[in-house]
Amino acid sequence: MFSQARKFIERALVGDSVPDLVRWGKYIPSPVVRRIRSESFVEVVRYAAEHQKFFARKLREQGIDPRRVRCPEDLGDIFTTQDDLRTLPAEEFLCREPELVYETTGTSGGPKRVYFSYEELDFAARYEAAAMFENGIRPGARVVCTFDGGYWFSSTVTFLACKYLGVFCSAVGKLHPREIYSRMGEYRYDVIAADPTWLVSFSEIAEKEGTFPLRLIMAAGDRMTDVYRNYVESVWKCPVSLAYGSTEMGGAGMECSCKDGYHLDDYNYCFEIVDRDKNGYGELVATTLSRRTMPFIRYRVRDITRFIDAPCRCGAPLRRMRRIERIRGRRDEMVVMGAGNMYPEIFERVLHDVAGIDENWQVVVRQEGLHDILEFRLELTNGISPAPVEAAIQANLKTLYPDVWENQACGMYQLSFRFLPPGSIEQGRKRRRLLDERAA
Numbered sequence: 207m208f209s210q211a212r213k214f215i216e217r218a219l220v221g222d223s224v225p226d227l228v229r230w231g232k233y234i235p236s237p238v239v240r241r242i243r244s245e246s247f248v249e250v251v252r253y254a255a256e257h258q259k260f261f262a263r264k265l266r267e268q269g270i271d272p273r274r275v276r277c278p279e280d281l282g283d284i285f286t287t288q289d290d291l292r293t294l295p296a297e298e299f300l301c302r303e304p305e306l307v308y309e310t311t312g313t314s315g316g317p318k319r320v321y322f323s324y325e326e327l328d329f330a331a332r333y334e335a336a337a338m339f340e341n342g343i344r345p346g347a348r349v350v351c352t353f354d355g356g357y358w359f360s361s362t363v364t365f366l367a368c369k370y371l372g373v374f375c376s377a378v379g380k381l382h383p384r385e386i387y388s389r390m391g392e393y394r395y396d397v398i399a400a401d402p403t404w405l406v407s408f409s410e411i412a413e414k415e416g417t418f419p420l421r422l423i424m425a426a427g428d429r430m431t432d433v434y435r436n437y438v439e440s441v442w443k444c445p446v447s448l449a450y451g452s453t454e455m456g457g458a459g460m461e462c463s464c465k466d467g468y469h470l471d472d473y474n475y476c477f478e479i480v481d482r483d484k485n486g487y488g489e490l491v492a493t494t495l496s497r498r499t500m501p502f503i504r505y506r507v508r509d510i511t512r513f514i515d516a517p518c519r520c521g522a523p524l525r526r527m528r529r530i531e532r533i534r535g536r537r538d539e540m541v542v543m544g545a546g547n548m549y550p551e552i553f554e555r556v557l558h559d560v561a562g563i564d565e566n567w568q569v570v571v572r573q574e575g576l577h578d579i580l581e582f583r584l585e586l587t588n589g590i591s592p593a594p595v596e597a598a599i600q601a602n603l604k605t606l607y608p609d610v611w612e613n614q615a616c617g618m619y620q621l622s623f624r625f626l627p628p629g630s631i632e633q634g635r636k637r638r639r640l641l642d643e644r645a646a
């Protein structure tokens with residue numbers, strides 16, 4: 207199932223023990239990791255060419271011989287998209303008889319279905335266990351996991367990861383925060399794995415009624431804004447570590463205690479960032495290297511990020527695992543303009559601590575003559591005057607997104623502020639933070 211290099215390492219160094227996986231991991235030099243990755247890539251490409259209808263057809267259409275493929279670039283513009291997964295029957299992607307299925311709902315169309323074998327699930331759990339171990343979880347910890355159950359992937363994987371670590375675990379699905387809060391004392395949970403919004407509600411209860419000693423909070427989902435994270439950390443006096451992944455990809459990466467980007471699982475995925483802008487931001491693309499039931503070749507994740515080149519301050523053993531920045535935005539929400547490629551998340555971060563504005567704000571890209579205007583439409587509260595609000599926003603933009611700021615300084619676009627009476631910013635059914643009002 208794996209390349210020769212990986213087989214060697216798995217057998218000789220890792221065994222079944224997660225602490226060993228982490229301990230020995232640091233002795234594997236980066237060139238060997240790269241070698242494992244590229245050999246595994248060649249292997250999964252050949253496997254999928256033989257067993258996956260979808261990929262075999264793409265190769266035929268493009269006239270590419272799979273035996274000549276050495277790296278992702280050799281596949282030209284062959285990708286697997288979320289629409290492919292949503293609209294084509296599962297038989298197009300299945301390479302062998304599956305044992306499990308997970309689903310993920312999207313914003314449009316039907317669910318995406320991803321099939322696994324038991325062995326693949328177990329394997330994924332070992333790597334998640336390694337990430338948890340790296341974040342300080344040891345035997346004696348007591349984990350409660352409230353990731354959504356149902357057809358979702360992460361609850362089971364977290365449960366199995368705890369099994370590998372030999373720690374107490376309740377993976378109970380998304381129960382009401384109060385249900386868990388009322389059991390905190392009885393079961394002495396000291397590690398919580400949950401979604402960001404659940405964590406916020408849970409922390410609101412604890413803020414009023416008292417906290418318990420925790421050693422770690424793991425949050426899945428990059429929708430954990432800095433505001434949420436700061437709040438949860440301040441209530442519990444405990445670090446919040448973010449994990450990155452999806453049902454299609456599985457667990458792709460996790461933060462270390464430095465909280466400076468996600469360390470990627472370079473053993474089981476071949477990550478690329480495509481369509482990069484001049485600052486290196488582009489769409490994350492992942493090839494699953496270890497799965498054989500339903501492997502994805504160059505799956506377009508739609509998340510925008512960039513690789514972090516500098517080594518992480520955390521040092522060994524994670525030092526060798528490459529990192530990506532927190533997700534900058536979604537490709538489908540991107541607006542291309544003079545400021546660069548803009549995403550709603552940028553403005554959520556820029557506005558989050560600006561005092562005196564209603565949370566019903568919008569940012570609009572419009573055109574005046576030949577110039578792009580980036581316009582903040584805001585409703586003021588507490589009788590504050592516009593000047594300090596403008597100054598605070600400009601200061602945040604300059605600090606948080608120096609590249610965006612610089613494009614303004616060199617005349618690529620203009621900033622504008624429009625202050626409106628309360629209640630006048632119309633939001634549709636689904637709140638739109640960033641609008642493009644330029645003529646097509």
Ligand SMILES: [Zn+2]
Nearest residue numbers: 462464518520
């Ligand atoms: Zn690190």
